[in-house]
Amino acid sequence: MTPNSIRPKDLEDNFWKNRGIDINIGDIVENTSSPTDNEKIEMGPTPKPSVTDLRSWDMKLLKRYPPFYAPFCDMCCLCTFGKCDLTGKKGACGIDIEAQQGRFALLTCCIGAAAHSAHSRHLLEYLIHKVGPDFPIDFGNNIDIEAPIIRTVIGKIPKTLGDLREAMSYMEEENLHLLSACHTGQEGNHLDFESKALHAGLMDHVGMEIGDVSQINALNLPKGDADVPLAELGIGVVDREKPVVLCIGHNVAPGAGIIDYVEDNELEDQIEICGICCTSIDMTRYSNRAKVIGPISKQLKFLRSGVADVVVVDEQCIRSDVLEEANKTGAALIATTDKMCLGLEDRTDDTVDNIMGDILSDRIKGALVLDPEKVGELAVKLSQEISTKRQKHKILPTDRELQEEASKCTNCGWCVRVCPNNLPIMDAVSSAGEGDFQKAEELYDHDTCYTCGRCEGECPENIKIMSLMAKVGQNNLDKQKFKIRVGRGPIQDVEVRRVGAPIVLGDIPGVIAFVGCTNYPNGSDEVAKMAEEFLERNYIVVTSGCGAMSIGEYKDKDGKSLYEKYSGDFDARGLVNLGSCVSNSHIPGVAIKIANIFAKKQLEGNFEVIADYILNRVGACGMAWGPYSQKAAAIASGVNRWGIPVVLGPHGSKYRRLYLGATEDKERWKLNDMRTGKVIDGEPAPEHLLYAAENREEATVALAKLCIRPTDTNKGRQIKLSHYIDMRKKYFGEIPQDIYKFIRTEKDIPITYKKEVLEILENNKWEPREIPMEPSILDFPKNKVGD
Numbered sequence: 001m002t003p004n005s006i007r008p009k010d011l012e013d014n015f016w017k018n019r020g021i022d023i024n025i026g027d028i029v030e031n032t033s034s035p036t037d038n039e040k041i042e043m044g045p046t047p048k049p050s051v052t053d054l055r056s057w058d059m060k061l062l063k064r065y066p067p068f069y070a071p072f073c074d075m076c077c078l079c080t081f082g083k084c085d086l087t088g089k090k091g092a093c094g095i096d097i098e099a100q101q102g103r104f105a106l107l108t109c110c111i112g113a114a115a116h117s118a119h120s121r122h123l124l125e126y127l128i129h130k131v132g133p134d135f136p137i138d139f140g141n142n143i144d145i146e147a148p149i150i151r152t153v154i155g156k157i158p159k160t161l162g163d164l165r166e167a168m169s170y171m172e173e174e175n176l177h178l179l180s181a182c183h184t185g186q187e188g189n190h191l192d193f194e195s196k197a198l199h200a201g202l203m204d205h206v207g208m209e210i211g212d213v214s215q216i217n218a219l220n221l222p223k224g225d226a227d228v229p230l231a232e233l234g235i236g237v238v239d240r241e242k243p244v245v246l247c248i249g250h251n252v253a254p255g256a257g258i259i260d261y262v263e264d265n266e267l268e269d270q271i272e273i274c275g276i277c278c279t280s281i282d283m284t285r286y287s288n289r290a291k292v293i294g295p296i297s298k299q300l301k302f303l304r305s306g307v308a309d310v311v312v313v314d315e316q317c318i319r320s321d322v323l324e325e326a327n328k329t330g331a332a333l334i335a336t337t338d339k340m341c342l343g344l345e346d347r348t349d350d351t352v353d354n355i356m357g358d359i360l361s362d363r364i365k366g367a368l369v370l371d372p373e374k375v376g377e378l379a380v381k382l383s384q385e386i387s388t389k390r391q392k393h394k395i396l397p398t399d400r401e402l403q404e405e406a407s408k409c410t411n412c413g414w415c416v417r418v419c420p421n422n423l424p425i426m427d428a429v430s431s432a433g434e435g436d437f438q439k440a441e442e443l444y445d446h447d448t449c450y451t452c453g454r455c456e457g458e459c460p461e462n463i464k465i466m467s468l469m470a471k472v473g474q475n476n477l478d479k480q481k482f483k484i485r486v487g488r489g490p491i492q493d494v495e496v497r498r499v500g501a502p503i504v505l506g507d508i509p510g511v512i513a514f515v516g517c518t519n520y521p522n523g524s525d526e527v528a529k530m531a532e533e534f535l536e537r538n539y540i541v542v543t544s545g546c547g548a549m550s551i552g553e554y555k556d557k558d559g560k561s562l563y564e565k566y567s568g569d570f571d572a573r574g575l576v577n578l579g580s581c582v583s584n585s586h587i588p589g590v591a592i593k594i595a596n597i598f599a600k601k602q603l604e605g606n607f608e609v610i611a612d613y614i615l616n617r618v619g620a621c622g623m624a625w626g627p628y629s630q631k632a633a634a635i636a637s638g639v640n641r642w643g644i645p646v647v648l649g650p651h652g653s654k655y656r657r658l659y660l661g662a663t664e665d666k667e668r669w670k671l672n673d674m675r676t677g678k679v680i681d682g683e684p685a686p687e688h689l690l691y692a693a694e695n696r697e698e699a700t701v702a703l704a705k706l707c708i709r710p711t712d713t714n715k716g717r718q719i720k721l722s723h724y725i726d727m728r729k730k731y732f733g734e735i736p737q738d739i740y741k742f743i744r745t746e747k748d749i750p751i752t753y754k755k756e757v758l759e760i761l762e763n764n765k766w767e768p769r770e771i772p773m774e775p776s777i778l779d780f781p782k783n784k785v786g787d
Helices: 055-064 097-131 149-153 161-180 190-219 254-264 278-286 296-305 322-328 352-360 371-392 397-407 414-418 426-433 438-447 453-459 463-476 493-505 526-534 545-552 581-598 609-618 629-642 696-705 712-731 751-763
Strands: 023-026 029-030 067-069 230-233 244-248 273-274 289-292 310-313 333-337 366-367 482-485 510-515 540-542 575-577 620-624 644-649 657-659 672-673 678-680 690-692
Touching: 023 463, 055 609, 055 629, 067 097, 067 278, 097 161, 097 190, 097 254, 097 482, 097 526, 097 581, 097 629, 097 657, 149 190, 149 581, 161 190, 190 581, 190 629, 244 254, 244 278, 244 371, 254 273, 254 278, 254 310, 254 371, 273 278, 278 289, 289 296, 289 545, 296 322, 296 397, 296 438, 296 463, 310 322, 310 371, 322 333, 322 352, 333 371, 352 366, 352 371, 366 657, 397 426, 397 463, 414 426, 414 453, 414 581, 426 438, 426 463, 426 629, 453 463, 453 482, 453 575, 482 545, 482 575, 493 581, 510 526, 510 545, 510 581, 526 540, 526 545, 526 696, 540 545, 540 581, 545 581, 581 609, 581 629, 620 672, 620 696, 644 696, 657 690, 712 751
Parallel strands: 230 289, 244 273, 244 310, 273 289, 310 333, 333 366, 510 540, 510 620, 540 575, 620 644, 644 690
Antiparallel strands: 023 029, 067 657, 230 482, 672 678
């Protein structure tokens, strides 16, 4: 990192210079959330929990939210005993279909956790090598709780980058044990598989937090400042006249190396640096020189466009055929991690000149270079050499050439049959063959067509449908220019102090988190429209990764993005871009902070108390509207273990497992009131832990409903039910008939709908219920830990 490196914003800590004091209305409270090295930390019962230490908590969740399985097939093909039909039978190893589905869920979460964790291990060790193990972890005066997940799970407060190694080693050991349980002849109970999957999700959250904490501090990324600038987003923002370096993946180290080389050699105005997927978000957090092309759905479009001169790939969410696609347009490719070597020769120890010579002479198609600094020099110099030779690849074909390619279409319909979203691709191609490109442009806009390439692979006429889509879209480059707010990282403690009470009491109706991959059922507009709906209703909306980019690609009638319309504050009507995939750790992180700062719950080693608090008090809900990768599955399972529900889109259900609440069984919803010592009747709040919606309308209503919590005040419950009823009427034309389940006393009834609700209450023989003071699903303890 160069001394004169230009950052998105120089953040200043000017809130309150004296640590250890919070100013509240009417009183002064000592802040004990960040003890000094000499102070003894009160420790909860489960620091560094093993696979079984939190099993009792998992079983309480799974009793209330039993797994619902929908297997694609009833066969198990995992071992060489042969294919076992599990339809009402057991396999050769004795496993049944339920356990097999639980094992699949665990294996999925292990893969996702390993991806984030390995990324974080690489990043942590690289940054320690760069700045040293004693480099301090310091988020400034506005954040005292720097790593809430690590504090709660590990039981220690990391002070330096080197301290993160302990959390890293613990998490890697747990991942090893979890993966071993997937082996033939290990675990045999589906609920225990699910408990292990939840543990894998928790380990994923530890890994993500390690990654973002380390890169925020060592690379000087924004440290929770809400007022971060906007960055350029979209295919149209790239200056095609310059040499273009495209980074794809999730590890910012190579991209940072490229930016450093450009700045050190004063090439800022001569090289275009852009990215796809999370690495692009982190690059804009590192420097305002970088531009964001978009989420994973832009990958094939941009590669086929021929704009990139050099393609740099690191890890995660990269097309397996990226080398082939880059070579089609004459672009050079540099692989930079051991996760994706692509059959390329390891040239890390070779000189930049030798590598360039071999690539420019076509002796090799690309190179594996594992040194980020060397990648920076190589990528920039290569782009300068290659750009002038590739001008023909950057020139758009004429409409006549596009029409000639599309005219091969025989209307066989195979492209539609294999499309994951059943899009009218055949009609678009056929119309293009007649010179009408409007239907193709409609598929291109808002990523309605995800460009997965299935249609092209199936086409009997070998029509280059993806190339057609890429070129058609670029005929309107001015439309492909957007804005995204730079990823801010964690939520500041001062913000939690401001909104903790309104969230817990229901005055702020909820926190909605839009995360996950693209390939939405009807394009990226759906995510943005859901976000806009909740922003207008005073919810807090947080986002990250591909979801953050999709929201940025939406413009209102005045041509403004949601990031331009709404502030980045963590407050009502705030639209908060946390950052990249590893920044998802700040979603449970802020819920943990609410438990600590607002409710004074001790964090260290106190997972069950914190998760129980979040489940019953913090009105938050996640949304993964896209296809739900293994990483997204791990993230969701971890979020679920913290007590936060998640809504999936129709593609997400293909992972074959949901956590659905058994609302008809009142016994499952009983609550222990820790303050009075009484067992009281509860309510399905939240109703589900993992739920799949078929369309945007159903998902929107479900999100509002899943923000209801037992601790809502009467006023807070009125607010939440008003939104739930409003949206149900807006999208389905009716008042929800299950509204009586969420009315505790008549004071909960929204005034606007009082007549209709009272009629529903009467029809269901409703009776008022006691409102718990301190609801919990934990057993009554002899000594309450952490209070």
